Each structure stands twice: as C-alpha cells, then as structure tokens.
Amino acid sequence: MTGPHVWRNVARLTLLVIVASFVLAPLWATVMGGFKTNAEIRTAAFAVPEAFNIEFYGAILSDPAFWRYLGNSMLISSAAVILTLIVGSAAAYVFAQIKFFGSNFLFSYLLLGLMFPFATAILPLFIKIRDIGLLDTYWAVILPQTAFGLSLAILLFRTFFAQLPKELFEAAYIDGCGYVRFFIMFTLPLSTPILATVGVFVFVQSWNNFLLPLVVLNSREVFTWPLGMMQYRGEYVTQWNQTLAFVTLSLVPAVVFFLAAQKYIVAGLTGGAVKG
C-alpha cells in the first residue's frame, strides 16, 4: 500500500515545487538583480551575485524622492482608510439601526458601486477633479478612492452592525443615550474586527492603485510610489539594477504589512469576494 502512496506524494510535491519556482523565480531575479552589475544581470540573471554590490540599494535608500513617494502613498492610503471607515460606518449604522421611508432605496443606491469597474467613469472624474481645482493634490486621489470603496464598506458594516444584540441599544436608549452617542460609544468599539478587515482592504487597494493617481497627479512632489517607480523605470531604461533595487525596496512595506495583517487580508479578500 505504501508504494503508490509515496509516489503520489512525490508527484504532489514535485508539482508544488514547480509552481512555486514559477512564482518565485522572477522575484528572486529581481531581488538579486539589485545587487548585480548590469553586465552580470545580462549573463546570469538567476545566479547569486558574484559580489553583493550594495550601492544600488544604497542609492535608492538615500534618494529623498524614494521616501517622498512612499510618504505620499502612506498619507493618501491612511486618509482613504480613515475617511472610508468614518463615513462608511456612519451610513451603515443608519441603515442597520433606523428604518425610514426610502432607506432600502438609498442602501441599494450606495451599493451601485459594486456593479461596475472604476475605469468606466475615469474621464468625467478627471474633468470633475480638474474643475473643482483638486488636480495634483492628495485629495484628488483620496476622495474618489473613498467614494468607490464605500459600497463594499457599507455592505460589510451593515451586515455586521445588524448582528449586534438589539437589547444593548434598548437598554442604552432607556438610559437616555441617543443614536449618535450609541454609535460612537458602543457600536464602533464592538466592531473592531470588521473595521480592521475593511480598513486593511481599503489600504491595500489604495496603496497599489495606479490608474487614478496616473490620471490626476502630474508633479513628482505628490507622486505615489507606483508612479514614482514608473518614473524611475523611464529614467534608467537600460540600468535594470537601479530599477530592480527600487522595486524590491518598495515591495518590502507591502510584504511586512501582509505578514502583520495576514488574517484580515485573507478574510477581507476572500470574504469580500464571497459577499461582493
């Protein structure tokens, strides 16, 4: 009996290792490429570097532009998260707690954002942001990202809020606690798991977003890191080691963040996927 069992396991592991190599090989070449001379990249892309040149990584780390791009992204993503959590949870609380004429209609209205891709309205959005005078500011990215994130946020928040025990509100209400105070004092503190899930989800989306910043940001002072990375690539077309060092370093925060928030990311992505 052990014969076929062992072979099956070997076959299974072989397949897993092949796929893992397919996944990791480009990443390995990227991280190592940052240590190599360009000549070495051209001849031995997958090899361990003959000598670890840290000058390319050093050049990126000492480049103020690199830190500015990361800082801009951090600021924009954090603001989008905070705004989405506040605005989204407030609206979801009303839908979960207060039944009023037209509430179902407004709820469905706010969920329309789940129906279509962000890109469909990107041109009028560009015109609108230009006319309001927000072009080339952080708000040009923050506000539309928040608006587009609201649908999923409100859907998830309302589901969660509706599951909180009703008795709690009735007791607080008898004690003279109003709706708004109850929301701030009880609903939000009891909802940290869903706040974290939505927050992480919005953060990742915002951090990786490329199309919107590309359209509404022009000057390098406000560039997010994906724009900065493309800018860098354009400047060092043939010098891959510089660009690869940049790519590697800009991926470090994402990987660290993922490992720290893995639970919420997987829950948010697969849970959000299932509900979306």
Added chain:
Amino acid sequence: MSDTTLPPDRRQAFSDRVRRAATNGRLTAGLILLPPALILFTLFVILPLGESGLYAFYDWNGYGAPQDFVGLRNFEQMFGHSVFSIAVWNTVKIILISLLIQMPLALLLALLIYRKTPTNAVFRLIFFVPYIMAEVAAGLIWSFVFDGNYGVTASIATTLGIERFFVLADRELAFYAVMVVIVWKYFGFHMMIYIAALQGVPDDQIEAAQIEGASRPQIVRHVQVPHIKPAIAVSAFFAIIGALQVFDVIIPLTNGGPSNQTHTIVTYLYEFGLTRLRIGYGSAVGVVLFIVAVLVAVFYQRIFMKKGTA
C-alpha cells in the same frame, strides 16, 4: 416593503412619526450620519458615471462646455476601429485563459494544499505573494524577465547560446506574455477562495465516501467539487470582472504595443480617450465597458440564483 403611497388617514401618523423621530434623535442621527456617504458617493461615483453617458454623444476635448453633439458617431467610430476590436478580443482571451487554465490550476493546487499543515501553509503563502503585490510592480518585474536586451531573457539566451529574442516586441507573442503574467499574478487569489471553501466541506462526507471505496479523484469529483460550486462561481465572476479592468499590468509590460496588439479595453480608453484628450470618445468607451460589466453582473446573478434555488 416600505409604504410608497400615503393615504390621507396615514398622513397624520406620518407627521407624528416625523415629530417623534425628531425628538428622540433618530432624525438628527440620520441627518448627521448619512449625508457624508451620500454626497461623496454621488459626487465621485454616480455623477461621473452619468456624465460618461452624456459626454459619449459629444466631440469634446474637455475644455469649455461640450457643445459639438455628434449623436452616435463616437460609438460608430469605436466599433469600426481595428484597435478596439483587438482590445475586446484580448479581453476575451484573458477571460478564456482565466476560466480554462488559471481556475483549473488554482483548483488543483487548492486540493493539494487545503489541509492545515505547516508545509501547506508555506506553499499557500508563496502562491499568494504575487496577488498582494501591486500590479504595476508585477508588470515591471515581468518586463525585466522578458527583456531580451538587458534582462532575464537576455541572460537565458546567453546561457543557452541562442540568438536573443524579444517576446514583448513580437506581435504574435506579446499578448501570450501578458497572459502568463496575469495567470502568475492572480491564480493565488482564486486558490485562496477555493481553499476557504474546501475547508468548509464536512470531513464526515469525505470519510463516508472513503469507506464506500471511492478513489481520490472520485471524492474530488463527487463530493468536494459539488460542495464548493458557489466558490467556483464567485471566482469565475471575479475572473471576468477582473479581465474587464486589466490596465496596470499592461502599461509597464507593453504599453499596448507592439503596434497596438496588446491593448485591453481600459488601456484603449486611456490611450485613445485621455492621452489624446478626446473626452467624448473615451466616455463612449466607458459606457460600453459599463454596459458589459452590468450585463455580466446581471447574467451572473440570474445563473447563480437559479442554481441556488434548484
């Protein structure tokens, strides 16, 4: 469910309700908590969407008010443009590759590693890494891989002693390269959905099948796959919606080239609408994209709901 008409005898009740709502804080709560979401959403999602539908009928460069009404000319031009056909066909190719290669691969891997063991956790993490990366970064890394002059491909050609080849500059091959990158980037996401679903399949059903002498493939086919059908439907939906939105990956890889062979709908919209400041034309592309997305959503819900009740 809520009352849409108000007969006279209920009007009194209604105004009573309003007064009560106002005094116990319900109305204030509604008036404070709801408007921010409504305003933001209307201003940055719904209005631009509606304006797409309006601008699509104008020839407009974005300055001043749109005045040059052209009727359906933008749409006629779009459907007659060979590059638009390429973009649509490329989107269809991405959908096909997702459904026929990416999802089966993801399902196979999920079946291999869904059980909670340390080794499986490592593989799961590795397979999920591309998904957590920014699309632009993924595109840039692969443009390095496919670079026949200075990148990985150059190194491979040197090592094998063959002539250099330029995948991304080849009209035939370039889009296959793009599809490789898309599979690389997203199979982990689909795998995660399947793993979550497979962990929800009751063990006793699998054990029962084993006791009855079912082979491993039989268990997969008759117990596990039927159980995770909803997850498969969800992942198919995301594959299709995702294919409609592909943009970030293309820009660093090929930027739509060579000779416009690798455009997708969104890169087409960007290239022929925004960079040429043809707001009306780009909006028309946006309208088509919107209609397709809504059709997919409605179609999906129809099928999915039917399966759910049957």
